[in-house]
Amino acid sequence: AQRVTQPEKLLSVFKGAPVELKCNYSYSGSPELFWYVQYSRQRLQLLLRHISRESIKGFTADLNKGETSFHLKKPFAQEEDSAMYYCAAEGNQGGKLIFGQGTELSVKP
Amino acid sequence: GAVVSQHPSRVICKSGTSVKIECRSLDFQATTMFWYRQFPKQSLMLMATSNEGSKATYEQGVEKDKFLINHASLTLSTLTVTSAHPEDSSFYICSAEVALNTEAFFGQGTRLTVV
Numbered sequence: 001a002q003r004v005t006q007p008e009k010l011l012s013v014f015k016g017a018p019v020e021l022k023c024n025y026s027y028s029g030s031p032e033l034f035w036y037v038q039y040s041r042q043r044l045q046l047l048l049r050h051i052s053r054e055s056i057k058g059f060t061a062d063l064n065k066g067e068t069s070f071h072l073k074k075p076f077a078q079e080e081d082s083a084m085y086y087c088a089a090e091g092n093q094g095g096k097l098i099f100g101q102g103t104e105l106s107v108k109p
Numbered sequence: 110g111a112v113v114s115q116h117p118s119r120v121i122c123k124s125g126t127s128v129k130i131e132c133r134s135l136d137f138q139a140t141t142m143f144w145y146r147q148f149p150k151q152s153l154m155l156m157a158t159s160n161e162g163s164k165a166t167y168e169q170g171v172e173k174d175k176f177l178i179n180h181a182s183l184t185l186s187t188l189t190v191t192s193a194h195p196e197d198s199s200f201y202i203c204s205a206e207v208a209l210n211t212e213a214f215f216g217q218g219t220r221l222t223v224v
Contacts, residue, residue, distance in 0.1 A: 009150075044153075044202065044215040086152065095141055095206050097213060101152045 002027050004089050006100035013077050014108050021072040021103045023061075023087030031089040033070040034097070035061055038084040047072075047085070057081070077107045111137045113205050115216035122193055122223055130188045130219045132203035138183035139205035143213070144176075147200040159186040193223040 003026040013019050025031065035047040048056045050063040050070060061072045070087060087100040112135040122128045132142055140161050145153040157178050158166040165178035175197075177189040186205075190197050200220055204213040 043217045044204075046212050049212075095143065095213065096155060096158060097143070097153075097204075098155070099145075099153045102150075 002031075002089065002091065002098050004087050004098050004100040006085075006087055006103045008103045009101070010104045010106065012106040012108065015079055016076050019074050019077045019081070019105065019107075021085050021087075021105065023070045023072065023100055025068050025070065025087075025089050027068075027089050027091060027098075029091060031091050033061070033063055034088045034090065035059070035070075035072050036086045036088055036099075038086070040083070044086070077105075079107045079109055081105060082107045111135075111205075111207055111214045113139075113203065113214045113216040115201075115203055115219050117219060118217060119220045120222070122221070124194055124223055125192055127189055127191045128193055128221060130190075130201055130203075130221070132186045132188070132205070132216050134184045134205045134214075137205075137207050139186075139207070140183065142180060142186040142203055142205045144178060144186075144188050145202045145204070147202060147218070149200075153202060156188075190221065193221070195223045197221065198223045 005024045033050040036044050037047045038044045059074045063070050084102050084104050086102045088097045090097050114133045116131045142159040144156045147153045155168050156171045159178050159180040161180045167173045180186040200218050202218045203216045206213050
């Protein structure tokens with residue numbers, strides 16, 4: 001079955017510390033992987049996608065097909081990074097996104 | 110980026126009544142829209158794929174007679190929760206893509222409370 005797993009419900013770090021939000025997937029074929037972010041009282045928005053290989057707001061994510069992982073990383077967390085982060089996968093079924101459970105990132109001053 | 114708007118953002122209804130939620134793409138045409146349900150502190154669960162001009166495709170376990178989806182135009186999809194019960198209380202979110210396999214833009218969500 002297609003599945004996206006985020007093992008951490010809550011991740012709390014201090015400002016300036018590195019952060020890694022874990023995501024593993026179980027998917028047939030070659031899915032496209034995404035990270036979405038939801039700031040407090042705002043709608044879900046795309047943070048980055050693996051095919052673009054870009055860094056957004058200092059975040060990067062590398063697709064590791066061997067480990068079926070797509071972990072999100074940032075070397076120095078900022079307080080404004082505090083939000084809910086969702087990993088998602090999309091197959092070739094016309095845009096259907098399967099979301100992970102979400103990880104709440106809390107960056108403390 | 111493209112804008113997707115949901116209306117209403119919050120609704121309270123009595124058990125047994127029906128509620129309609131609208132999802133509009135404001136500045137682009139969306140052949141396909143998606144409806145999700147989100148429980149508190151949990152993930153988004155895909156309910157159905159809404160295709161303009163044709164029947165929606167429902168995910169396993171989602172009652173199509175309970176959650177009626179209509180996609181009458183390229184900019185509007187509606188979700189009607191029929192004969193609502195308290196267990197239908199949830200956060201409903203829609204999304205739309207400009208084109209297949211491009212970025213999905215999400216609505217702000219609708220908080221439904223059935224009393």
